[in-house]
Amino acid sequence: MPSKPPRPCRAPACGNKTTASHGYCEEHEHLHKPWATRKGSGRGGRPWRRKRDAVMRRDKGLCQPCLKNNRVTPAAQVDHIIPKAEGGTDADSNLQAICKACHDVKTQTEAKRAQQG
Numbered sequence: 001m002p003s004k005p006p007r008p009c010r011a012p013a014c015g016n017k018t019t020a021s022h023g024y025c026e027e028h029e030h031l032h033k034p035w036a037t038r039k040g041s042g043r044g045g046r047p048w049r050r051k052r053d054a055v056m057r058r059d060k061g062l063c064q065p066c067l068k069n070n071r072v073t074p075a076a077q078v079d080h081i082i083p084k085a086e087g088g089t090d091a092d093s094n095l096q097a098i099c100k101a102c103h104d105v106k107t108q109t110e111a112k113r114a115q116q117g
């Protein structure tokens, strides 16, 4: 198989090159995901934003992993408890409010798990 020549990443002001078919470098791969760029007009389905707000209300806007460790931290976002990459769903029961610090730790752990397979 002939290897494709690297192209410059499609992200503005990024100097990296990529051979990926979506045209983004590894760093900017997330910009490609259609559901991340399309703005909230899911047909029939509840938009993520509303689901996120509901989870935030349920969890009282507090970081759930922190609460388990007896810390009270305002949550910055809503997170998949079981990541979608590992078969998690968008069900409310798989969503939790989380602070940025916990989310960063979780993301790193998940990335490590993914690498190890």
Ligand SMILES: [Zn+2]
Pocket (backbone or CB within 6 Å): 009, 010, 011, 014, 015, 016, 024, 025, 026, 027, 028
């Ligand atoms: Zn890039």
Ligand SMILES: [Zn+2]
Pocket (backbone or CB within 6 Å): 063, 064, 065, 066, 073, 098, 099, 100, 101, 102, 103
């Ligand atoms: Zn936290």
